[in-house]
Amino acid sequence: MFPTRIAHSSPSLRPRRRVRRGALKATAGALALAGAGVGAWTFLARGPDIQGVSDGAVLDGRAAAKVSAYLAADAAGDRNKLRATLDGAAIPLTTDGARLKLALPHLKEGRHTLVVAAGGSLPFVSSRQVVGFSVDTTAPELHVADPVIKNAEPVTITGKASTDAQVSVNGKRVPVDKAGAFRIKVPKGTPFVKVTAVDRAGNTTTKDVSARGRRPMVRAAHITAIGWGDDTLRGDILALVRSGKLNAVELDVKDEDGEVGYASQVPLARQIGAAKGYYDARKAIAEIHAAGAQAIGRIVAFRDPKLASASWESGKRDRLVLTPGGEPYDGGHYGALSFTNFADPAVRKYNQDLAVEAARLGFDDILYDYVRRPDGPLRDMRFPGIGTATPEQSITSFVADTRTALRPHPAYLGVSVFGIAATRPTEIAQDIGSLVKVTDYIAPMVYPSHWGPGEYGVAEPDTAPYAIVQRSLADFARQAKGTQTEIIPWLQDFSMGSTYGPAEVAEQIKAAAANKMSSFILWNAGARYQGEALQQIAKH
Structure with missing residues (x-):
C-alpha cells in the first residue's frame, strides 16, 4: 500500500509534471512517527500506524521516561536506507514485531529534535521527517x-x-x-x-x-467535659464571658483518659467505648455562642489510654509506642498503655476523624494537645510504620493532614506544644519551624511552674512569672515571624509550688503582651479562674 497523493514542504519542490502512482514504489515506504501530525514529509502517512511522540509535544518527566517512537510497518522493508538521529546523534532502529522502534536514549530537560531520513530515487520527493518536542520536568512557579x-x-x-x-x-x-x-x-x-x-x-x-487571615484575638479558659456539666463551673466561666473578660471557652472533645466528651459517631470511638456523652455538643456550643464566645474543641491526641488498652488487647499492637522488645512503652509518670503511636495510620485517622466531626458540630477551633512523642530517650521507644521519617516530621505531617481534612470547614487549627519546643524540637518531636507552616496558631505551654531553675537565665521561674513567660515567648515569636500563624500561649492560673493569685496571672498576660501577643488560654484543671486578673476586652 502506498500514498495516493503528494504533499510539498515548499513551493520550490512542486513537480512540473504529473507523477504516476506506481512510480512511488521506489520510495522508502510510508514512514510515520507516532502522533507526528503534518511533520515535514512530502507525502501523507497512514494514520492507523502512527504511534509515539507528536511534533510540538511537551512531555513531563513521567511521560519522557515512557515515550516510544516507531516507524510504520511499510518502512520495515527499507530499513537499510533509514537513518535516525536525536539532536544530531545517531540512534539505532530495532525490530518490534512488524514495526521499527527508534531506540531513544534517556531524554534530558529541554528541546529535542528527532529526524528520520530515507534514501530515495525519485526527484522532488522528500524522504525526511522532523519532529520537534520538549521535555519539561520543572514545576511552574x-x-x-x-x-x-x-x-x-x-x-x-x-x-x-x-x-x-x-x-x-x-x-x-x-x-x-x-x-x-x-x-x-x-x-x-x-x-x-x-x-x-x-x-x-x-x-x-x-x-x-x-482566606480568613490570622486567628483573631482569643482569650479563653479551659473546662473539662465533666466540668461542663457542673452548673457552678460552667456558670462562672460564662459569667467571665458575659463580663467581657473572656471571649472563648476551651471545652474538651477528647481528654487525657481517651474519653470523648459527647456521644461521638466516629466508629472507632464507639467501638472502644470512648464516646461518653457527658455533654450534648450542639447544645454546649450554642450556649457558648449565645454568651458571646467562641468554642474551642481540645483533642488530646496521642496520650490515649482508652485506645491504647483496646488496641493492645485486640492484638493491634502497632497502634502503640513500643519498646525495642515489643512491649508497650511506659510513659513514665503517665504509666504503661498510655501513649498511642503517631505514625500508625489508624491512630492518625481516629484523631483526624474526631477533629472533622467536632468542626461539623460547630466548634470554632480544633486545638490538639499531646501531639508529640512520649518523654524519654528515643533509643527506648519504637514507632511502627514511621519508615525513614523522623518523629518531628511524622508529627508535622499528621497536623498537615488534619489541616487538609478541615479545609471544607471554617474551624481554625491550633497545636499545643511544650515551652522547650522552641529551642529543643527533638526532645518531644515538636518542630515549631515546621508546625507554624501547617497551623493557624501554636499554643505553647509556658507555665512558670514547669520550667527548671536557670532556664532563660531565670533562677527560679516559678517565682518570676513575667520574666520566664516573656523570654520564652520571644523564641516562639521569632519562629512565627513572616507567617500568618499566631502564638496563643497557655498561661498558668493554678498554684504548683508557689501560690498564684490574680497578680501572678496578670504578670503572665503582660509578658505575652510584651511580645505583641494579645491572645491567651488559661489553664486550671478544676476550671476555677481568677477574673480579677483579667482586663475587660474592648467591645467593637
Whole structure:
C-alpha cells in the first residue's frame, strides 16, 4: 500500500509534471512517527500506524521516561536506507514485531529534535521527517500573596505564576495576564483557598492559602467535659464571658483518659467505648455562642489510654509506642498503655476523624494537645510504620493532614506544644519551624511552674512569672515571624509550688503582651479562674 497523493514542504519542490502512482514504489515506504501530525514529509502517512511522540509535544518527566517512537510497518522493508538521529546523534532502529522502534536514549530537560531520513530515487520527493518536542520536568512557579482580610467583604486572592501555566482557584480557572499575574475574589468566610498552577507538560504547583487571615484575638479558659456539666463551673466561666473578660471557652472533645466528651459517631470511638456523652455538643456550643464566645474543641491526641488498652488487647499492637522488645512503652509518670503511636495510620485517622466531626458540630477551633512523642530517650521507644521519617516530621505531617481534612470547614487549627519546643524540637518531636507552616496558631505551654531553675537565665521561674513567660515567648515569636500563624500561649492560673493569685496571672498576660501577643488560654484543671486578673476586652 502506498500514498495516493503528494504533499510539498515548499513551493520550490512542486513537480512540473504529473507523477504516476506506481512510480512511488521506489520510495522508502510510508514512514510515520507516532502522533507526528503534518511533520515535514512530502507525502501523507497512514494514520492507523502512527504511534509515539507528536511534533510540538511537551512531555513531563513521567511521560519522557515512557515515550516510544516507531516507524510504520511499510518502512520495515527499507530499513537499510533509514537513518535516525536525536539532536544530531545517531540512534539505532530495532525490530518490534512488524514495526521499527527508534531506540531513544534517556531524554534530558529541554528541546529535542528527532529526524528520520530515507534514501530515495525519485526527484522532488522528500524522504525526511522532523519532529520537534520538549521535555519539561520543572514545576511552574507560583507565588500567592497573603490576602488582606476586611470585615464583611469578599477576599481578593492575588498572585503570579509561570507565564505558560494555567491557574485555578478552588478548581475554577482564572484568567492570567501576559506576565502571569492573576486576581480573583472569594466569598468572605471561605476557610482555605487552593491555588493550582499547571504548565503545558502537566507539572503542577499547589498553594493553600487561608482566606480568613490570622486567628483573631482569643482569650479563653479551659473546662473539662465533666466540668461542663457542673452548673457552678460552667456558670462562672460564662459569667467571665458575659463580663467581657473572656471571649472563648476551651471545652474538651477528647481528654487525657481517651474519653470523648459527647456521644461521638466516629466508629472507632464507639467501638472502644470512648464516646461518653457527658455533654450534648450542639447544645454546649450554642450556649457558648449565645454568651458571646467562641468554642474551642481540645483533642488530646496521642496520650490515649482508652485506645491504647483496646488496641493492645485486640492484638493491634502497632497502634502503640513500643519498646525495642515489643512491649508497650511506659510513659513514665503517665504509666504503661498510655501513649498511642503517631505514625500508625489508624491512630492518625481516629484523631483526624474526631477533629472533622467536632468542626461539623460547630466548634470554632480544633486545638490538639499531646501531639508529640512520649518523654524519654528515643533509643527506648519504637514507632511502627514511621519508615525513614523522623518523629518531628511524622508529627508535622499528621497536623498537615488534619489541616487538609478541615479545609471544607471554617474551624481554625491550633497545636499545643511544650515551652522547650522552641529551642529543643527533638526532645518531644515538636518542630515549631515546621508546625507554624501547617497551623493557624501554636499554643505553647509556658507555665512558670514547669520550667527548671536557670532556664532563660531565670533562677527560679516559678517565682518570676513575667520574666520566664516573656523570654520564652520571644523564641516562639521569632519562629512565627513572616507567617500568618499566631502564638496563643497557655498561661498558668493554678498554684504548683508557689501560690498564684490574680497578680501572678496578670504578670503572665503582660509578658505575652510584651511580645505583641494579645491572645491567651488559661489553664486550671478544676476550671476555677481568677477574673480579677483579667482586663475587660474592648467591645467593637
